[in-house]
Amino acid sequence: MSGWGWPRIIAHRCGGALAPENTLAGLRIAALLGCRAVEFDVMLSADGEPLLIHDETLDRTAGRPGRVGALAAAELLATDVGRPFHPAFGGETIPRLDTALECCAALGLAVNLEIKPAAGVEQETGRVVGRHLAAFPTSRRPAVLLSSFSAAALDAASSASPDVPRAFLVGRFDAASLAHAVRMGCAALNLSRDDLDAVAVAAVHAAGLRCLVYTVNVPDEARRLFLLGVDGVFSDRPDLLLSASPTPNFG
Template structure:
């Protein structure tokens, strides 16, 4: 991948296009692409038997018709679930994709991707290692690629094992040391909750040589203000509304 600074699009689809199609599914990524989205974000975690799947929650039930922890479910069990019917009849039968399938579809659609390493508790390093292995084997896209995580061990593993891939430092509350931590992990961006991303924090991020990305912005007026304040990229459930800006 090289070390040259990647340019991120201003609008990044959250879990595909989460308000418009079932999140973290191939249908969701296809929906984003159909809208003209140039980059999407997704969540990667492990099944009980070590398959890297694209799913956000630690437990099943909200976006797939199962029960219990993802970490205790085999890939075969996860694959048997319906990950689209909850969203609407048109998406019934949509499956939980593997990360490999998702990366392939996103690359073929001409989009970039932010892979959030989202481990179940206690599996931080293992999850990061397996996510990195899949990315190395599978990602053939020309668009921007980034690993991101709230979990420091995941970013440390990514820095150690995949220094040629950019990293994003996820922070929900900008806890003390957020910028120093992002710099120490040689991140390309600080991906912060928009509620805490002030003009001053955007400026500080830029002064440190990092890009400022923010999640999850669904109101055009808020997006407009953030962009006016210097925000480099906005992660959104409603990329159709944001692209209209």
């Protein structure tokens, strides 16, 4: 369960704020910046294909209407999510999970794969993601840490891919969430930076788990969190955090 490597700075939604989110362009930018790990979100199309997208609709990222869970993979895969971000990224489309994994392996990026199920399909989304990971050739698969706010999705993914470490994703630290993560056999508890203190981080570590924190975009805030003992941070501005390294207890 420790094979993920636990990089300290993780590019949020592939390339953070520097590229259209959840795209191959973001992965390439993260690698060029020197990131060793990325986070991305996976949701199912209407026909059950796991694709990289965060929202249940296309409005924000593609600038057009449509519910992800109601559209076939073929249409989603052809959806331009690059141009709404910036014309320079025109033609950048929603990628398949398998394509993103292949890209990460080629770029040497570890992956925090957040299972992001649409409402009502938590178990099915986790099961499909787990099966895809299990079927992906081990020699070509990057290091993967599964995470989700949905315990049902995590459990379903674990049943299909028991060898892949998992992280329970919650808003704020509390004892019940930590206990639930331990019961599920998770390797980490992923937490918001809001109101996080040294007592909470110590409790996570005392339970035998790692502590990853989102979303941290200012070097001074990252430095404060690393002094608290957190194991890694997700960032929309990995460029700023990486340029501030190395400093004590930071990079």
